[in-house]
Amino acid sequence: MPVRIGIPRYLSYFSFYPLWKTFFEELGADVITSPPTNQQILNAGVAEAVNDACIPIKLYHGHIMEIKDQVDMLFVPRLVKLRKLGTETFCPKFLALPDLLRATIKNLPELLDTRVDLTKGRFELFHIARDIGERFGASLTTITRAYYLACRALRRYNRLLRNGMLANDALEYMETGCKKSQQVDRDALSIAVIGYPYLVYDPYANMDIVKKLNESGARVHTVEMLTPRQLLREAKKMPKQMFWYYSNRAMHGAYHYLGRKRVDGIIHISAFICGPDAMLGRFMEIEAKEWGHMPFMTLSIDEETGSGGVDTRLEAFVDMLKRRGGQK
Amino acid sequence: MKLTFPHMGYSYVAFKMLIEDLGYEVVVPPEPSKRTMDLGVRYSPEFSCIPFKVLLGTFLETIEMGAEVGISSGGVGPCRAGYYSIMQQKIINELGHDFKILSFEPPQSNYLDFIKKLWMIKPKRMSWRTFIQLIKKGYKKLEITDEIEFLMYRYMPYEINKGDTAKAFKTALDMLDEAQTVDDIEDARWEGIKVLAKVPQDRSQTPLKIGIIGEIYVVLEHAVNFCIQKNLGEMGVYTDRSIWLTSYAEKNVFVEGREGERDVFQMAHPYLNEMIGGHGINSIGEIVIYAKDGYDGVIQLAPFSCIPEIMAKGIVPRVSREEGIPVMTVFIDEQTAAAGLVTRLEAFIDLLKRRREQNADKRQLA
Numbered sequence: 001m002p003v004r005i006g007i008p009r010y011l012s013y014f015s016f017y018p019l020w021k022t023f024f025e026e027l028g029a030d031v032i033t034s035p036p037t038n039q040q041i042l043n044a045g046v047a048e049a050v051n052d053a054c055i056p057i058k059l060y061h062g063h064i065m066e067i068k069d070q071v072d073m074l075f076v077p078r079l080v081k082l083r084k085l086g087t088e089t090f091c092p093k094f095l096a097l098p099d100l101l102r103a104t105i106k107n108l109p110e111l112l113d114t115r116v117d118l119t120k121g122r123f124e125l126f127h128i129a130r131d132i133g134e135r136f137g138a139s140l141t142t143i144t145r146a147y148y149l150a151c152r153a154l155r156r157y158n159r160l161l162r163n164g165m166l167a168n169d170a171l172e173y174m175e176t177g178c179k180k181s182q183q184v185d186r187d188a189l190s191i192a193v194i195g196y197p198y199l200v201y202d203p204y205a206n207m208d209i210v211k212k213l214n215e216s217g218a219r220v221h222t223v224e225m226l227t228p229r230q231l232l233r234e235a236k237k238m239p240k241q242m243f244w245y246y247s248n249r250a251m252h253g254a255y256h257y258l259g260r261k262r263v264d265g266i267i268h269i270s271a272f273i274c275g276p277d278a279m280l281g282r283f284m285e286i287e288a289k290e291w292g293h294m295p296f297m298t299l300s301i302d303e304e305t306g307s308g309g310v311d312t313r314l315e316a317f318v319d320m321l322k323r324r325g326g327q328k
Numbered sequence: 329m330k331l332t333f334p335h336m337g338y339s340y341v342a343f344k345m346l347i348e349d350l351g352y353e354v355v356v357p358p359e360p361s362k363r364t365m366d367l368g369v370r371y372s373p374e375f376s377c378i379p380f381k382v383l384l385g386t387f388l389e390t391i392e393m394g395a396e397v398g399i400s401s402g403g404v405g406p407c408r409a410g411y412y413s414i415m416q417q418k419i420i421n422e423l424g425h426d427f428k429i430l431s432f433e434p435p436q437s438n439y440l441d442f443i444k445k446l447w448m449i450k451p452k453r454m455s456w457r458t459f460i461q462l463i464k465k466g467y468k469k470l471e472i473t474d475e476i477e478f479l480m481y482r483y484m485p486y487e488i489n490k491g492d493t494a495k496a497f498k499t500a501l502d503m504l505d506e507a508q509t510v511d512d513i514e515d516a517r518w519e520g521i522k523v524l525a526k527v528p529q530d531r532s533q534t535p536l537k538i539g540i541i542g543e544i545y546v547v548l549e550h551a552v553n554f555c556i557q558k559n560l561g562e563m564g565v566y567t568d569r570s571i572w573l574t575s576y577a578e579k580n581v582f583v584e585g586r587e588g589e590r591d592v593f594q595m596a597h598p599y600l601n602e603m604i605g606g607h608g609i610n611s612i613g614e615i616v617i618y619a620k621d622g623y624d625g626v627i628q629l630a631p632f633s634c635i636p637e638i639m640a641k642g643i644v645p646r647v648s649r650e651e652g653i654p655v656m657t658v659f660i661d662e663q664t665a666a667a668g669l670v671t672r673l674e675a676f677i678d679l680l681k682r683r684r685e686q687n688a689d690k691r692q693l694a
Binding site: 049050052053054078080087088089090091092093095096099100102103104115239240242243244272273274275276277278279281282283286 | 373374375376377380402404405406407408410411414415418419422437599600601602603604605606608632633634635636638639641642643644645646647659
């Protein structure tokens with residue numbers, strides 16, 4: 001019987017899932033993902049996780065609770081560094097994730113807590129792949145093949161995201177091949193929704209903001225729709241790089257949309273008491289004001305947020321943008 | 329040029345002298361008060377931590393007092409503290425003040441930048457040699473401030489008349505504050521130690537021993553943590569805290585029951601295997617050390633919304649269970665009140681006392 005590997009459908013899932021899935025399947029393992037976030041997962045997460053934590057940590061705990069009994073091994077990578085940019089690393093929750101899970105959740109299956117630090121050398125990702133592959137007893141040829149296919153899948157996924165697909169749609173498209181893209185026509189309002197992928201792309205966590213914006217006639221732009229080069233070009237506008245990978249990406253994305261004036265407004269999705277967002281949000285707000293008074297709104301999300309309040313705020317924001325557009 | 333610096337515990341004594349020695353006018357930051365907090369909270373991002381808010385409040389207060397340049401520290405993350413100076417500069421600019429924050433990054437990260445900033449601080453007519461000597465003298469004063477504060481907490485639980493040690497410490501600190509030359513500082517140190525040692529003590533009791541760990545700012549700044557160490561001392565509890573501005577006291581003063589320097593990172597294994605920024609990993613490692621040293625309990629102090637400490641808090645139950653030491657976590661924000669904290673401390677002390685009695689009974693039975 002093949003090894004069953006569990007991948008929680010949260011946090012870095014939205015950035016790297018095709019890579020992991022292809023890789024593990026090529027190694028001959030069964031990949032099991034948790035269901036999309038729902039109320040049960042949220043409740044389980046709130047019950048298990050440390051109470052002062054932000055909602056992403058709670059949701060991650062919930063996803064773990066959901067699949068931990070169906071799998072032999074859980075893949076919880078410890079993401080440390082992905083690129084050399086200042087002293088960039090990840091939010092402490094990514095750094096401590098495996099240790100945190102071990103301390104809080106009982107009867108945990110084995111954790112595959114690979115430490116990912118890609119700044120050590122050019123072929124670091126392959127070294128990591130080889131280490132994991134050897135644990136599964138795969139031959140070097142199989143590992144190389146799996147690695148190659150996995151990287152290709154990730155590139156394809158990123159290309160789909162850049163073309164304006166949402167993460168879930170892109171993943172579905174890669175699985176089944178059916179496209180359900182629905183972006184509105186070109187002369188509609190365009191709004192940049194900036195935030196971490198695990199908040200922007202999880203429709204349950206963010207009360208389906210993207211769909212709601214689309215329905216009210218606005219095109220949505222996210223950070224994932226920009227190429228790494230477009231993002232890095234904005235890096236030198238920062239007085240000092242932030243320390244967190246996703247925050248830097250979000251800030252560079254915000255600079256891109258501010259500088260090119262392609263959007264009518266910016267919505268920042270933030271989690272309640274998110275540490276990096278306290279800095280990032282205020283930074284964006286000040287910059288939005290300086291770069292020609294771009295309308296800016298912060299939506300902060302926690303387990304108590306109701307969709308009614310979010311709807312009202314979104315409607316008001318879109319109405320304001322429409323009126324502002326009319327005056328021009 | 330009028331210089332100012334952040335308020336952090338009693339360290340202002342040393343920084344004040346250093347800036348005066350360099351020939352600048354110094355604006356000594358007031359001790360964080362209700363007003364500091366209000367100013368800070370009004371202009372800070374909502375979810376920034378209490379050190380950010382207090383620091384911003386302090387800078388705004390010193391701006392009113394005429395300060396033009398503030399010295400602050402940078403960092404390499406992933407703790408937010410490394411980004412404070414950038415954010416505070418932006419916020420202060422937005423408010424329309426002409427104030428510059430000069431933040432010193434750790435020299436390892438960028439030597440050139442570090443030297444450039446030192447050069448900006450150094451008066452033009454002063455030689456580098458004198459400059460470095462002055463900095464060394466300032467550091468010495470900082471070390472001695474730490475040392476006499478350390479001695480205060482050590483004697484406090486044994487004092488016969490409540491409040492004597494605190495008074496003696498005040499005298500010692502004033503003496504140190506007045507000392508200006510290296511020799512004077514050395515004299516003030518011995519005088520201070522003498523004054524503290526003269527406090528009448530009753531050594532017949534064995535007080536409870538509590539270790540204090542957590543994030544550096546809330547541990548150090550007594551105005552923010554409601555003088556927790558002093559409070560505990562006056563309740564008759566022997567406290568030891570893991571963080572000092574200089575590690576002088578730890579390294580040079582003999583501590584009862586402590587077996588010298590140990591590597592907190594090694595001690596934190598297997599509970600936490602990665603640097604998570606701030607003092608997250610230190611907190612975990614220190615709990616293990618305190619447990620091994622036979623302390624009765626540990627109090628973790630952390631600012632509300634501090635992610636490294638939240639991570640540590642998530643791991644603490646496991647450490648506490650496996651090492652057999654009770655840990656209480658206190659999150660501090662602008663809403664925390666002294667009365668609530670004292671109640672929690674009293675309850676925690678009662679718990680520790682009962683636990684100690686039970687353990688003693690068990691030992692007798694065996």
